[in-house]
Amino acid sequence: MNNNPKDGNLDFLNGDEAVAYGARLCRPQVIAVYPITPQTIVVEKISEFVANNEMTCEYIHVESEHSAMCAAMGASLVGARAFTATSSQGLAYMHEMLHYVSGSRFPIVMMNANRTLAAPWNIFGDQRDSLSQRDTGWIQAYVENGQEALDMIIQAYAIAEDDRVYTPVMVNLDGFVNTHTFELVHIPAQEEVDAFLPPFKSRNAVDFHHPRSFCMTASTEWNMEFRYQQQEAMDRARGVIAEVDKGFGDRFGRYYGGMVEEIRCEDAEVVLVGMGSVVGTSRIVVDRLREKGFKVGLVKLRFYRPFPREYFKGLSRRVKAMGVIDRDISFGYEGAVASDIKSALAGAGAVPKVINFIAGIAGRDITKENIEGMYDKLFNFARGKDEKEMQFIGLRW
Amino acid sequence: MAKPKIVKFRFPESLEEMPLGPSAAAGILTEPNSGWRVQRPVLDHSKCSGCLLCWVLCPEGVIDKSKGDLEIDMNYCKGCGLCAHECPKKAIQMIREGEDEQ
Numbered sequence: 001m002n003n004n005p006k007d008g009n010l011d012f013l014n015g016d017e018a019v020a021y022g023a024r025l026c027r028p029q030v031i032a033v034y035p036i037t038p039q040t041i042v043v044e045k046i047s048e049f050v051a052n053n054e055m056t057c058e059y060i061h062v063e064s065e066h067s068a069m070c071a072a073m074g075a076s077l078v079g080a081r082a083f084t085a086t087s088s089q090g091l092a093y094m095h096e097m098l099h100y101v102s103g104s105r106f107p108i109v110m111m112n113a114n115r116t117l118a119a120p121w122n123i124f125g126d127q128r129d130s131l132s133q134r135d136t137g138w139i140q141a142y143v144e145n146g147q148e149a150l151d152m153i154i155q156a157y158a159i160a161e162d163d164r165v166y167t168p169v170m171v172n173l174d175g176f177v178n179t180h181t182f183e184l185v186h187i188p189a190q191e192e193v194d195a196f197l198p199p200f201k202s203r204n205a206v207d208f209h210h211p212r213s214f215c216m217t218a219s220t221e222w223n224m225e226f227r228y229q230q231q232e233a234m235d236r237a238r239g240v241i242a243e244v245d246k247g248f249g250d251r252f253g254r255y256y257g258g259m260v261e262e263i264r265c266e267d268a269e270v271v272l273v274g275m276g277s278v279v280g281t282s283r284i285v286v287d288r289l290r291e292k293g294f295k296v297g298l299v300k301l302r303f304y305r306p307f308p309r310e311y312f313k314g315l316s317r318r319v320k321a322m323g324v325i326d327r328d329i330s331f332g333y334e335g336a337v338a339s340d341i342k343s344a345l346a347g348a349g350a351v352p353k354v355i356n357f358i359a360g361i362a363g364r365d366i367t368k369e370n371i372e373g374m375y376d377k378l379f380n381f382a383r384g385k386d387e388k389e390m391q392f393i394g395l396r397w
Numbered sequence: 398m399a400k401p402k403i404v405k406f407r408f409p410e411s412l413e414e415m416p417l418g419p420s421a422a423a424g425i426l427t428e429p430n431s432g433w434r435v436q437r438p439v440l441d442h443s444k445c446s447g448c449l450l451c452w453v454l455c456p457e458g459v460i461d462k463s464k465g466d467l468e469i470d471m472n473y474c475k476g477c478g479l480c481a482h483e484c485p486k487k488a489i490q491m492i493r494e495g496e497d498e499q
Binding site: 103105106166203204210212215216217225228 | 417419420423
């Protein structure tokens with residue numbers, strides 16, 4: 001690093017702090033949040049920024065997560081850029097308002113610290129909370145580390161506020177593994193972020209001179225057309241996500257691949273697909289196995305909604321077996337990510353064998369040995385050995 | 398009347414004309430907001446003393462005093478009968494919808 005202020009700063013931050021810095025750089029006018037482990041540091045850090053006059057915004061202390069999302073929606077309704085953050089039980093409590101915000105097309109950005117849902121009570125990470133909110137009409141991004149968390153908050157506003165999208169974005173960090181782990185994080189310069197992300201000029205805001213009604217009833221004759229619009233916006237978001245990633249990379253030097261990142265997949269016979277922090281661990285395993293000559297690859301799924309259907313169709317034609325790591329389970333069937341990938345493959349012709357690995361529930365470690373074991377099973381499966389299509393990894397017994 | 402008048406609402410004719418989320422210009426009335434009224438108030442101006450008790454009490458604010466003689470906006474009146482009940486001069490009579498005034 002040199003001393004050019006345009007280059008920003010390098011700091012030692014945990015994931016929550018990185019999110020707070022990301023939010024600060026986006027200059028939201030209104031922040032309404034309620035603290036919950038493991039998101040609390042985001043709330044604390046932002047309130048510190050506000051108290052120290054390092055950030056100018058209306059910081060609303062609300063009485064619940066439901067109210068946090070309501071307040072954010074009210075802010076967006078008058079044309080303000082709004083930010084909030086939550087986790088687990090809080091996200092579940094927000095559920096009703098998630099639908100309100102996406103259905104009303106307010107481009108709010110929210111950070112969610114992935115944490116399991118009670119009961120049994122537990123504060124550690126899995127993705128059951130956000131995946132339970134799949135159908136709320138929010139764009140969902142999953143990040144691997146603190147740097148990506150900070151960068152993704154900035155990108156999230158650029159995606160959400162794009163004219164073709166106007167859909168809220170949820171940025172997910174694995175609880176504790178991402179939120180509380182410290183790493184070196186590059187904090188971009190404010191002027192660079194300002195140039196990348198201009199002030200929000202809502203085309204969906206109330207205005208004293210042209211008053212409008214919002215969130216109103218749409219009768220049976222008209223309601224379905226609003227839903228069709230939401231689906232179209234999500235479909236367009238795929239392209240916008242790629243554009244924003246490219247624009248961000250060109251300015252800040254970090255490209256993330258848009259919807260997915262492929263890691264050593266070029267001639268891979270078997271691939272693992274994962275979301276969030278598990279990708280970091282898997283990278284090391286892939287490198288090790290590659291050194292030993294095994295043709296393994298890794299796919300980092302960065303966005304769960306919209307879902308990259310066409311990408312997985314294409315990938316399926318190149319590999320013999322595919323493993324999907326789900327840090328969640330839809331009881332009575334399988335992991336949510338695996339279901340969606342299989343659904344994409346159904347239209348692909350020759351379909352590779354797929355194993356769904358349920359792992360890392362409620363913060364249980366997904367070790368390098370676990371991941372090596374998954375690759376072993378995939379090779380066996382590819383060679384015709386029987387494998388259960390869905391299996392729990394790291395179970396006590 | 399101070400309340401918005403009924404105007405013809407132009408519905409979207411294509412997906413491009415749909416609003417961004419369920420929103421529309423405020424302060425317009427596209428159809429009577431009183432379709433479920435069972436009884437309607439009829440004011441006998443010859444009995445009215447102009448005390449404005451009905452104007453104060455009407456929960457819907459549909460009684461207009463701006464023209465001197467009171468006027469009831471039937472596009473908004475829900476027919477609750479509060480005005481007739483409270484009128485000290487018994488100048489307001491509630492008539493069942495569909496029936497003629499006496």
